Amino acid sequence: MFVHLLMTLTIFKMSVEVSYMVSNIRLIVGITGASGTVLGVRLLEELKKAKVETHVIVSPGAYEVAKYEMKDVRDVQGLVKSKSAQYYDEKDISSKIASGSYETDGMIIVPCSMKTLSSIACGYGNNLISRAADVCIRYKRKLVVVPRETPLNAIHLENMAKLSRMGVWIVPPNLSYYHNPETLEDMTDFMVGKMLDCFGIGHNLYKKWGQ
Numbered sequence: 001m002f003v004h005l006l007m008t009l010t011i012f013k014m015s016v017e018v019s020y021m022v023s024n025i026r027l028i029v030g031i032t033g034a035s036g037t038v039l040g041v042r043l044l045e046e047l048k049k050a051k052v053e054t055h056v057i058v059s060p061g062a063y064e065v066a067k068y069e070m071k072d073v074r075d076v077q078g079l080v081k082s083k084s085a086q087y088y089d090e091k092d093i094s095s096k097i098a099s100g101s102y103e104t105d106g107m108i109i110v111p112c113s114m115k116t117l118s119s120i121a122c123g124y125g126n127n128l129i130s131r132a133a134d135v136c137i138r139y140k141r142k143l144v145v146v147p148r149e150t151p152l153n154a155i156h157l158e159n160m161a162k163l164s165r166m167g168v169w170i171v172p173p174n175l176s177y178y179h180n181p182e183t184l185e186d187m188t189d190f191m192v193g194k195m196l197d198c199f200g201i202g203h204n205l206y207k208k209w210g211q
């Protein structure tokens with residue numbers, strides 16, 4: 001009786017551990033040259049913690065911006081690679097994530113520049129980021145775009161509205177104060193939490209309203 005109970009508990013514990021270790025979620029993450037490289041990097045950290053399989057593409061523009069915003073990080077590419085299941089060059093247009101036959105649970109572009117936003121809205125597919133986004137739209141997979149620019153002009157707004165009508169989630173990294181952030185990190189975590197919410201990935205980055 002005691003042995004049976006012990007075995008049941010062990011199997012239960014193992015299944016809990018396994019479900020924690022493998023999330024079965026496969027996401028494409030694009031990081032482009034809008035301000036907020038840290039949002040992309042912080043998201044990758046959380047996705048790694050959540051055992052999400054990430055396929056990551058970083059545009060040359062993003063590395064340019066990172067020079068200004070992540071001065072204390074010597075090797076941004078190394079940092080990104082260490083947090084990705086797989087890393088791709090933006091020009092790697094024949095890679096598996098350029099094809100819809102490679103199944104994923106969707107894609108997030110964070111931060112998303114107005115250039116990349118426009119390329120997706122026009123179906124231009126000029127690099128692996130906009131091509132992979134195009135595939136998500138074609139296959140009705142979840143596409144989350146975190147556009148960053150201010151002020152926005154009518155071209156930007158129209159591109160966002162066009163994508164939104166196609167089912168793309170437009171999640172701008174807007175400031176918020178009701179969760180009483182004390183540091184920039186708190187603000188970043190709040191935004192990253194919102195991005196994880198889009199994919200139903202659990203986190204402790206901010207306290208949800210009513211909890």
Ligand SMILES: Cc1cc2nc3c(=O)[nH]c(=O)nc-3n(C[C@H](O)[C@H](O)[C@H](O)COP(=O)(O)O)c2cc1C
Binds near residue numbers: 031033059064065
């Ligand atoms: C320091 C810095 C900050 C920038 N911030 C933004 C921004 O917030 N939003 C934006 O759309 N473009 C911004 N840009 C311009 C883009 O990096 C540029 O349009 C680039 O071509 C985008 O290419 P990509 O989308 O392929 O990364 C910034 C450029 C620099 C150097």
